[in-house]
Amino acid sequence: MANLELKGIRKSFGTVEVVKGIDLTIEHGEFVVFVGPSGCGKSTLLRLIAGLEDITGGDMWIGGERVNDLPPAKRGISMVFQSYALYPHMTVYQNMAFGLKLAKTDPRTIDDAIQEAARMLQLEPLLERLPKQLSGGQRQRVAIGRAIVRNPKVFLLDEPLSNLDAALRVQTRLEIARLQKRMNTTSVYVTHDQVEAMTLADKVVVLHDGVLEQCGPPLELYHHPANKFVAGFIGSPQMNFLKITADRIDGRTLRCNMPGGNTLDLAVEQGVGARFAETLGIRPEHLRLADPETAPIKGEIAVVERFGESELAYVRTPDGQSVVVRLQGGAGARIGTKVGLVPLDEETHLFGPDEKAIPRPRGV
Numbered sequence: 001m002a003n004l005e006l007k008g009i010r011k012s013f014g015t016v017e018v019v020k021g022i023d024l025t026i027e028h029g030e031f032v033v034f035v036g037p038s039g040c041g042k043s044t045l046l047r048l049i050a051g052l053e054d055i056t057g058g059d060m061w062i063g064g065e066r067v068n069d070l071p072p073a074k075r076g077i078s079m080v081f082q083s084y085a086l087y088p089h090m091t092v093y094q095n096m097a098f099g100l101k102l103a104k105t106d107p108r109t110i111d112d113a114i115q116e117a118a119r120m121l122q123l124e125p126l127l128e129r130l131p132k133q134l135s136g137g138q139r140q141r142v143a144i145g146r147a148i149v150r151n152p153k154v155f156l157l158d159e160p161l162s163n164l165d166a167a168l169r170v171q172t173r174l175e176i177a178r179l180q181k182r183m184n185t186t187s188v189y190v191t192h193d194q195v196e197a198m199t200l201a202d203k204v205v206v207l208h209d210g211v212l213e214q215c216g217p218p219l220e221l222y223h224h225p226a227n228k229f230v231a232g233f234i235g236s237p238q239m240n241f242l243k244i245t246a247d248r249i250d251g252r253t254l255r256c257n258m259p260g261g262n263t264l265d266l267a268v269e270q271g272v273g274a275r276f277a278e279t280l281g282i283r284p285e286h287l288r289l290a291d292p293e294t295a296p297i298k299g300e301i302a303v304v305e306r307f308g309e310s311e312l313a314y315v316r317t318p319d320g321q322s323v324v325v326r327l328q329g330g331a332g333a334r335i336g337t338k339v340g341l342v343p344l345d346e347e348t349h350l351f352g353p354d355e356k357a358i359p360r361p362r363g364v
């Protein structure tokens with residue numbers, strides 16, 4: 001077990017900088033998930049932690065030891081890759097034993113570690129099989145087993161579920177969550193699936209173009225995104241963004257001029273006056289239907305998607321913007337109906353021209 005500290009970490013390939021100064025502290029036993037769009041630098045950052053790539057700038061400590069120049073084998077980490085390469089000619093048992101044998105661990109200790117990992121991962125009946133005799137999910141569990149038998153200080157996983165089908169992903173996700181709680185090993189997990197990030201993480205790190213956009217507990221990011229990028233990335237369907245203008249009413253209130261001519265007064269923190277709100281953000285699940293005459297948002301339903309337990313209505317505002325609202329299943333939304341929408345006040349976000357969230361008082 002170890003904590004992990006990154007200070008100003010940078011990585012360039014040639015002249016292209018792909019990790020642009022990351023500061024991050026990961027505590028003992030914490031499960032941290034890196035999430036972000038393809039190419040944002042998640043795998044690179046993980047490989048920097050593993051020591052598989054040299055850092056271009058900054059400093060890194062694992063368990064208090066500066067590891068900038070420490071080779072991967074000396075860092076006390078185990079890594080599970082997206083394409084888990086098992087040795088095809090070795091059994092599950094031999095695959096799991098391989099790293100420990102190389103490290104000259106005694107056979108009794110190896111056997112104990114494998115039996116324990118096999119129990120946790122339900123691999124006991126499969127230990128004598130070859131990889132080709134396993135399903136994709138079973139192979140992935142072997143790859144995870146191979147990593148945990150080494151009893152690492154830090155466990156790194158790069159999209160370990162991406163080769164699995166939907167049902168197996170959910171099942172393996174739950175297994176990983178259970179396993180991590182039980183082992184209490186500091187873990188860094190990379191995914192571009194925000195559901196995995198939300199369900200697994202103690203702390204989510206949102207990366208975008210080599211920059212850390214926000215880091216915090218999953219629900220903190222959901223309820224209080226620091227900027228428009230995080231607001232749009234976390235949550236599905238994505239948060240609605242409406243172009244608005246705003247006038248100051250007093251030191252703590254902005255009056256938003258909504259599409260269609262109605263207004264909405266929102267409390268903001270004192271002293272944000274210099275930054276004008278130009279985008280209002282509201283999630284589909286935080287809107288309710290109301291009278292179009294008075295509701296802050298009004299429009300006409302253009303499309304309806306029915307999922308059984310819920311419905312999504314795509315509402316077109318008079319100025320041509322689109323707002324998605326999540327309704328209960330059986331709400332019977334009809335195309336062409338004129339509706340009004342009221343945003344839940346404490347879940348309404350304002351963003352300035354720099355795309356940063358304009359601070360609003362919490363618990364309003």
Ligand SMILES: Nc1ncnc2c1ncn2[C@@H]1O[C@H](COP(=O)(O)OP(=O)(O)OP(=O)(O)O)[C@@H](O)[C@H]1O
Nearest residue numbers: 013018036037038039040041042043044045191192
């Ligand atoms: N060895 C390399 N040489 C040059 N460029 C690289 C190298 N490895 C990665 N890159 C570039 O660095 C950027 C970040 O890549 P990285 O693999 O970290 O992205 P990612 O966030 O893991 O994406 P994905 O979700 O697709 O796996 C990309 O633009 C990629 O093309």
Ligand SMILES: [Mg+2]
Nearest residue numbers: 042043044158
């Ligand atoms: Mg990657």
